[in-house]
Amino acid sequence: MNIDFWGVRGSIPTPLSSQQVRTKLIAALQRIKPEDIQSDAAKESFVKSLPWWISGTVGGNTPCVELTLSNGEKIVFDAGSGMRVMGKFSEPPADKHYHLFMSHFHWDHIQGLPFFDSIYNPNIVIEVYSPFPKMKDYLKSQMVAPFYPVDFSAVEKHFVFHHIVPGQFIKIGDALVSCTKMSHPGDSYSYAVIEGGKKFVYATDVELGTKDFVSGEERGSVFEGADIMLIDSQYTVEEALRKANWGHSAFCYAIDFAVAWKIKKMYMFHHEPTYDDRKLNTILESARWYANYISDESLEIDIAREGFGLTL
Template sequence: MKITFWGVRGSVPTPLSPQQIQSKIMAAIQRAKPEDLENSETRAKFISTLPQWIFGTTGGNTSCVELVHNKTHIILDAGTGIRALGKARKCPDKYYLFFSHLHWDHIHGLPFFDHCFNQDCQFEVYSHYEQAEQYLRDQVKVPYSPPDVVQALSKKFNFHTVEEGKQFEIEGIKVNSHRMRHPGGCSAFSFEIDGKKFVYATDVELKSTDYSKPQKGGEVFKNANAIVIDSQYTVEEVYRKENWGHSAFCYAIDFAVYWNIKKVYLFHHEPAYDDKKLNSILQAARWYAQYINHSDVEVNLAKETQEITL
């Protein structure tokens, strides 16, 4: 299966500001030597050596992750990242659309997803909300959206309510779910096929008790090949923002170790953090994994357009 990140921010979309772009340019200039700028070849080589936080960007769109296996197309959440997905992909005959929960940053991209307006495309929508259809209709009804958006979203959308811990299959892919600690609730989902398991676990406030005793959710988390997990805060912020529903990066590492998950993708990034700050969090997370003697855990920062193949 191939996983692509289209939106990785939490709470609100966060486009690069002019000041952030200027800071990147200044950081690049400060690193340049005269010989780096002699010709196009040396300039290209110099650019290739710049840290990712200078040369690229983590991205500012809210949560949206795509999973593709053969001709099966699955979308996890519909934050603003789903708009970019619609621009980059040809429309398939069917999408399986999963919602972890229905907070705005996970649904507000849906009316801007081009494929919603393709009447030849069918959507199978999954969540733990029995009233998901009504909730999604409410966000696009007049006066919040033009009438044609409501009309488009009323066609070829079939809604399914998921039962926690009850496994089901989508075109041979085994799907499991587990409710997470988050204000209003949130669900993690696992997708397993051909011996590979991928877990999507955004918006969760992990506690120390999650690692101190046997926990439910083994079918979802245990021995997964990769997990995308909420790591919005630093440890200091977690204490200041208790019950806000998000976790620190070190808790995400502990969680992966507890469930024997080897690849961690830090996700749902704090909108106040620029690329330099997020890079420092990634380095701290990798250091922490070594500190607890689990350097075998591969720690990555989820970035827009990044692809994973399992």
């Protein structure tokens, strides 16, 4: 399966500020040498040599992750503002069907849907899956006057809604999808996709606690031995303690969780909106040190960045 990150920021869309752009330019200029500007090729090589937090960004769009299965079918997790970007740069599935799995219905996870071009395409069908039985009402509620100029009734015929339950396996192509409930205000659900013997886990908006480390059939079917896990790592420990019951986790708690469930590679996700790229890179370095310290380098750590993809 191919995995593309279209939105990785938490809570609210966060575009780069002018000050953050200036900080990146200053950091780049501090590294430049005369030979780096002698030719176009030298300039290109210099830019490529810069750390990602200078030459790029994790992005500011809220959660939306796209999986393309081996048969071309597409699974999408959440409909944050990244979904608008997905609609601009990702090819629709050949069968004209999207399978949209919703973790929950807080604003940052639904606000991209009205701006997703495909919902206005009469040939596209969007199948929505969620353990929340009122999912249709929740999506409709943001597409009504005075909040949005197009009423949901104008696109409703393109949607099919499926109420699912934890422990259930949904077959899409050759893949199986399952979910489990996590701790978050109003609840949130984590998902696993298994295809061709590989497992991907989408675990946004989770506040990890003792019970999440206890082995059980439902939890194990989602997390155990996953090849890649995308997980809420929004806070430092200090912030997690200050913001107890806000529904998010410190990056080191997420690493403890990944080690406990024998995850092979973990991507930090749902980034704090007040963190700039330099701060996030510092957290990534700390996370890698901590993971190596407790797991003897058996767990890989990376950070989810908008516009990037990988193959599993």
